[in-house]
Amino acid sequence: MRARLDALRANRALQWACIVIAVNQLGFGIVVPVTPIYARSFGVTETAVGFVVAIYGLGRLLFNVPAGNAADRYGRRPTILVGTIVTSAGSLLCGLAEGFTQLLFFRLIGGIGAAIVITGVQTVVADIATRENRSRMMATYQAFFTFAVGVGPSVGGVVALWAGYRAPFFAFAGLALAAGVLAIAQLPESRPVARASGPAGPLAPSGATRALLVNVGFLTLSAITFVQFFNRTGGIFAVVPLAGVERIGIDPATMGLALTAASVCNIAFVGVAGSLADRHGRKAAIVPGCVVGAASFWGFSFATDYPLFVLSAILWGLSGAFLAASAAYTADLAPAGAVGLTMGVYRTLADLGYVIGPITLGYLAETMGSAASLSSAAWLSLLTMVPFLLFAPETGGTHGRARRA
Secondary structure, X not given: OHHHHHHHHHHHHHHHHHHHHHHHHHHHHXXXXXXXXXXXXXXXXXXXXXXHHHHHHHHHHHHHHHHHHHHHHHOHHHHHHHHHHXXXXXXXXXXXXXXXXXXXXXXXXXXXXXXXXXXXXXXXXXXXOOOOOHHHHHHHHXXXXXXXXXXXXXXXXXXXXXXXXXXXXXXXXXXXXXXXXXXXXXXXXXXXXXXXXXXXXXXXXXXXXXXXXXXXXXXXXXXXXXXXXXXXXXXXXXXXXXXXXXXXXXXXXXXXXXXXXXXXXXXXXXXXXXXXXXXXXXXXXXXXXXXXXXXXXXXXXXXXXXXXXXXXXXXXXXXHHXXXXXXXHHHHOOOOOXXXXXXXXXXXXXXXXXXXXXXXXHHHHHHHOHHHHHHHHHHHHHHHHHHHHHHOOOOOHHHHXXXXX
């Protein structure tokens, strides 16, 4: 009976965590297709557009670890609430920006809020999951996250066509506040009561960080996630929209439909990918995710018509479904009492890609063309897969349980 009640509570907490992140990321998705075009309206180059995307990642990069520490120290719910308020303020100010420099600064504020929200909610999911169901729970969370980001562009494109490129940022501000209200009203506090873990007890934050940074599995997995973020923000959020507009001639609403198709594919396969990772190990999902991700960027690099563009977006969504197991692999490695910190460090290393990707791929697109830029993204996806495949230990599935026995 106790186990059944615990499972019901965990499922309820997962439900609300998914709703909170979906509402928040719907707002983020709304601004995805218009951010590069809005930045261009200030008369800047492709590289400068990359900076607008990248600086949002810089805010996340700087505040992931503090957000994880705050979640461990003060609780998950208050941390998430603060993050939603900061996100809302940053988005509102972006919509009111009077120049490119202001837009950059306000995007930085929005990125800080994003770090706090995403780290806090992802920590909740890591708290309530067990090793046996972690990939499925993380995959469900990631499906809501990705679906909301993918549906958002369709909404944002229509809003931009009707009300201008500033309007989607105002919509994001309202949705971020709504997510905060839901979090404080419905999301249960999942922070565990501090308890000893062996003679030395839980590791201090500095010790936990050092343990992660010398762990081969954590480092090779972080390289994959770095590239995933590098490609998503540099490719999907910066180069791909401009290539779609300037090479194929599609408008923001049509662009949004393609990205929504990617999210539908993600939803369709995320359960399969999560079950695969829980049953056969996290690597069984992560490695194919890298290969499919590479295929999607090769498709984008060659796309000269809308059907191939949509197919490439669908492959990107499929890749994301399998790579959702990355968060479960990370949570498997978390030292005792440092789940929030672990997710913060993981997201910090990943968000390096968020910062570097738009600038690098934007520069390559400006100097060598969008096809060369997107082909580079495809090769990176394959190259970072190899060390993880060869050297990372398995932590889930039958192989992982056998090693721990």
